[in-house]
Amino acid sequence: MERLQSEAPSHTAPIFIVGANRSGTTLLRLMLNAHSHIAIPEELTYFQSSYAGVPIEEWRTPKLSADDYETLVREFVNNASSLHPELDAPGLIDTILADGPGDLRRPYATVLNAWANQHGATRWGEKTPGNLFYVDVIQEMFPDAYFVYVVRDPRAGVASMLKTDFFPDDVVFNALSRWKHARVGERLLHAHVPPNRWCTVRYEDLTTEPEPTLQRICAMVGEPYEPSMLRYHRTAENYMKSEAATSFNAAATRPVTTKQIDAWKEQLTERAIAMIETVCARDLRQYGYARSGARMSVGAWITLVLKATYWGLQSVRNWHERHYTVKHAVFARLRTRLGWA
Numbered sequence: 490m491e492r493l494q495s496e497a498p499s500h501t502a503p504i505f506i507v508g509a510n511r512s513g514t515t516l517l518r519l520m521l522n523a524h525s526h527i528a529i530p531e532e533l534t535y536f537q538s539s540y541a542g543v544p545i546e547e548w549r550t551p552k553l554s555a556d557d558y559e560t561l562v563r564e565f566v567n568n569a570s571s572l573h574p575e576l577d578a579p580g581l582i583d584t585i586l587a588d589g590p591g592d593l594r595r596p597y598a599t600v601l602n603a604w605a606n607q608h609g610a611t612r613w614g615e616k617t618p619g620n621l622f623y624v625d626v627i628q629e630m631f632p633d634a635y636f637v638y639v640v641r642d643p644r645a646g647v648a649s650m651l652k653t654d655f656f657p658d659d660v661v662f663n664a665l666s667r668w669k670h671a672r673v674g675e676r677l678l679h680a681h682v683p684p685n686r687w688c689t690v691r692y693e694d695l696t697t698e699p700e701p702t703l704q705r706i707c708a709m710v711g712e713p714y715e716p717s718m719l720r721y722h723r724t725a726e727n728y729m730k731s732e733a734a735t736s737f738n739a740a741a742t743r744p745v746t747t748k749q750i751d752a753w754k755e756q757l758t759e760r761a762i763a764m765i766e767t768v769c770a771r772d773l774r775q776y777g778y779a780r781s782g783a784r785m786s787v788g789a790w791i792t793l794v795l796k797a798t799y800w801g802l803q804s805v806r807n808w809h810e811r812h813y814t815v816k817h818a819v820f821a822r823l824r825t826r827l828g829w830a
Contacts, residue, residue, distance in 0.1 A: 500711050503601070503631050504529070504614035507621035508639035509670035510656070511649035513692035515729075515741045517639055518616035520695075520703060522728055523721040526712055528610035531572045531729065535597050536623035537812050540565055545626055548593035558590035569600050575607055576600065594630045621674035622811040625681040635710045636682055638674070641692035642778045643667045643769035644762055648753035657816050660761045661796040664768040666814040669804075671772050673811075685709070691776060696747050719745065759783045764793055 504527065506514050522529040536545050541561035543551045553561065562585045570578040585591070585599050605613040620627060627634060643664060650656040650663040657663060678687050688709055694702050704714045725742040740749065757765070763783035766773060773780060785793070800815050807813040 500526075501612050502633040502635055502710070503612065504710055505620055505624075505627060505634055505636045506614065506616040506639060507624070507636055507674065508618055509621075509641070509646055509667045509674075510618045511646050511653070512618070512639045512641040513695055514616050514618050514639050516692075516745070517637065517690070517695060518614070519721040519725050519728060519741055520699070520718045521614060521706070523718045523724070524707075524712060524715050525609075525717070526611045527614055528605040528608040528612075529614035529616055530569075530601070530604050532617040533569055533572075533597070533600070533615060534617050534619065535565065536626060537617070537619045538565075540593075543593065545593060545623060548626065548630060551590075551593055553590055555590050559586055561593075562586055562596050565596050566600060573604065576603060597630075618670075619812040621670060622677070624674070624677040628681045634682075634686065636678060636687035637706060638678060638687060638689045639692060639695075640671070640689060640772070640776055642750070642753070642776075643772050644753040644757060644765050644778075644781075645692075645750065647761070647765050648756040649749075651756075655816075659796070660757075660764055661768065661793055662800065662815045664765045665797065665800050667772070668768050669814065671769070689776075693747075693750055696745055696750065699745050754781075760786065760789050764789055767793060768797075 504521065506517055506521070506529070508514050518529045521527050539545070541551075541553055541557050541564075543553060543561070551558070551561075562582055566576075566578050566581050566585070570576040570581075581600060581603055585596050601613040601615060605611070621638070624636065627636075646667050647660060647663045650666075651658060651660070656666075686709075688706065690702060690706065699719055700714075703718050707714045722742055722744050729742070740746070753762075760783075762781050763785045766780050766783060767785055770780075772778070803815050804813060
C-alpha cells in the first residue's frame with residue numbers, strides 16, 4: 490500500500506491530493522501548503538466542470554472558436570479569483586489569451602503557477618477530491634505530477650458526510666460513494682500513474698503520526714521535510730473559505746488531533762455500522778480497519794439491496810459523469826409526484 494519513495498523526484502512537479510470527501514484531504518492540503526516551497530489553493534473543480542461545454546478529455550484539441558475559448562478562460566479565471574481575490578484576474582486572462590485559442594491545460598496551469606508565485610512557492614498543488622476520477626487526464630496533462638491518495642475508515646467518512654448538508658442524509662448512498670472512490674479511483678491510479686509518483690496515506694496515520702507521514706510524502710515529491718508543516722493551523726484560515734473554516738472544515742484550523750478517529754462509534758447506529766461494513770468490506774480489509782462485529786438484520790439487507798439497485802441504475806443513467814454519485818432521496822421524482830417529498 491505504501492509507495493512513498495521516488496527514484497528521481499522533480500522539484501517543480503505539481504502535487505495532486507485526491508480521495509473521497511471527508512477523508513482528511515483539506516488537512517493534508519493545509520499541511521503541505523505550509524511548506525515554504527509548495528502552494529495549494531482552495532478547490533478549483535476544474536476537471537469536473539465542462540467549461541464552454543467541452544469535456545476535459547478533449548483538453549488537447551477542444552475545437553473552440555476564439556470567442557468560445559475566451560468565454561471559457563474568463564469564466565474559469567473569474568471563478569478562481571472569486572475564491573482567491575489576490576489573483577490578478579484581468580492580467581491572467583490577458584496572459585492566457587495572448588497567443589489565441591489554446592488547449593485546456595493552459596488556463597489551469599497558468600492560474601496555479603500564478604498562485605504559487607504569489608505566495609513565493611516554487612511549485613503548486615491542487616486538492617479537489619473528485620480529481621481522483623480524472624487521474625488519467627491529469628497524468629496526460631502533467632506527466633511529472635505526483636498524487637497523494639488519502640483514505641479514511643469508511644465508517645468515520647460516512648459519519649462525517651452525514652453532518653454536512655452537501656451530501657445525502659443517507660448511510661447507504663454515502664457508503665456507496667466511498668466504495669466508488671476506492672474502486673474506480675484506485676484502478677485509475679494503478680493503470681495510469683507510475684508507482685513512484687503516487688502513494689496512499691491513511692487519515693489515521695496523518696493524525697496519529699503526522700511527522701513521519703509528512704516526511705514520507707516529502708521524500709516522494711522531492712522536498713525536505715519542514716516542521717512548519719505541523720504549524721499549518723496558525724495560518725489555516727488565510728487559505729480557506731470562511732464558511733469552511735467556521736463550519737464543516739473548522740477542525741482543520743486547529744492543531745492536529747486524533748479525536749475524530751473513533752468518533753463514528755458514538756455517531757452511528759449499529760444498523761448503520763453494519764451497512765457501511767457490508768458495502769465497504771474490501772476497504773476495511775485492505776487498509777487495516779477492524780470490523781465492529783455489527784450484524785445485518787433482514788430489514789437492513791432489504792434496504793441495502795434496494796438502495797444499491799437504485800444507485801446502480803442512476804449510475805448507469807449518468808455514466809458520462811465520471812464523478813457522479815447519488816445525492817438525492819431514493820426515487821426522488823416519484824416521491825415528488827406522489828407528494829411524499
